[in-house]
Amino acid sequence: MRRAAAIVGVFAIVAAACGGDDETPSSPSSAAGSVDPASITGTIRLLSYSDGFDPGYLQDFNEMYPNITIESSSMGSNEEAIAKIQAGFDADVVNSCVDEATLEMVQKGIYAPLDVNRLNDWNDLFPSMQQLPGVQADGQVYMLPVDAGTSGIVYDADVVTTPPDSWADLFDPQWAGRAGMEDIAVTAMMIGALTNGIEDPINMDDTQIEQVKQFLIDHKSQFRTFWKGDAEVKSLFKSGEIVISSGYPDTAKSLTKEGVNAKFAVAKEGQFLWACGYGITPDIAPENLDAAYALLNYYSSPEAELYEAEHWNYQVANAKTLDIASDKVIEEASLEAPFHLENAIPASPPANRDAWVAAWTEVKAS
DSSP states (O other): OOOHHHHHHHHHHHHHHHOOOSOOOOOOTTTTTTSOGGGOOEEEEEEEOGGGGOHHHHHHHHHHOTTEEEEEEEOSOHHHHHHHHHTTOOOSEEEEETTTTHHHHHHTTOSOOOOGGGOTTGGGBOHHHHTSBTTEETTEEOOEEEEEEEEEEEEETTTOOSOOOSGGGGGOGGGTTSEEEESOHHHHHHHHHHHTTOSOGGGOOHHHHHHHHHHHHHTGGGEEEEEOSHHHHHHHHHHTSOSEEEEOHHHHHHHHHTTOOEEEEOOTTOEEEEEEEEEEOTTOOGGGHHHHHHHHHHHTSHHHHHHHHHHHOOEESBGGGGGTOOHHHHHHTTSSSOTTGGGEEOSOOOTTHHHHHHHHHHHHHO
8 A cells, every 4th residue: 555654654543443462473475376376276255345346356366367266246235244144145255344344254253264374465464454353353364454445425516516524514404315325334323423423433332322323313314325335326426316425535536437526525523444355254165265365365466456546546455565556546546645544533343333233224214
């Protein structure tokens, strides 16, 4: 992502908030580096946000590993992924985000411990990324962190002519029925909390959770929909069904390329940091394990990380990505100078996430 010194500044907030005093396991710098990729075979059942199997993103992987088949399934949120897997959905590699449910996936046995000696780029990952909640637990590694970023407000500047600067702008009556919000419990509850002046939303007590739940129920009609995934939110903006929504810098960038005058704004109450990656389930067939590690190593390679920075403005986990990133990419993806992180809310799940999910479920059912 950034030059080594810069990334420490970016994720120091996260590392401080999340603890991360565990010792980092060591590994050879190039595990299995001499293996012919064409000799690795297998089928991987991948459960991921849709960017995880974007054709352009995986093009080099498919060319490098012609005998590995990826059967991809999309998820709209980590809570959806957990529910699917617990209901019997079969997956080998699962995408998760630490601010959503990585630690919960570890605790519920969805992730198996990873063999760090098989993670080619582990030693090149920024230490603060290695120490995020759920990446490591009880001295073992469960999730390989790959990318990170920030969330805020996306808006159609042709309609919303005064740039928003607060989460409260999503609840402005003039956008009633034309606002959107991502259907992720942690995101929705944090937005509701910050709008109500709760300064430490990650640590809400039961009374505050109830307050936020009722607020969101009372204002549910403000929202055209609670969207799932990049494709849906872009479609809603392009059709004019929504003109303002929670979202991400890459959402605005992509919409601009598709003809919408979309802008991204940071809310003054706080922006959410996110960090995501991939782990392997304990149910994977032994004959597919090599293929799964090949996919994880591809995701964390500087070349794949650079694709994310170039196409989605994602911040990345592998420090060596900066060695191959152009100055233009570093600037456009804010790799050298992350935006306004003085009001960042760390990528850390709430301790009582189940209560958040239950409250959000009530909001949607109301």
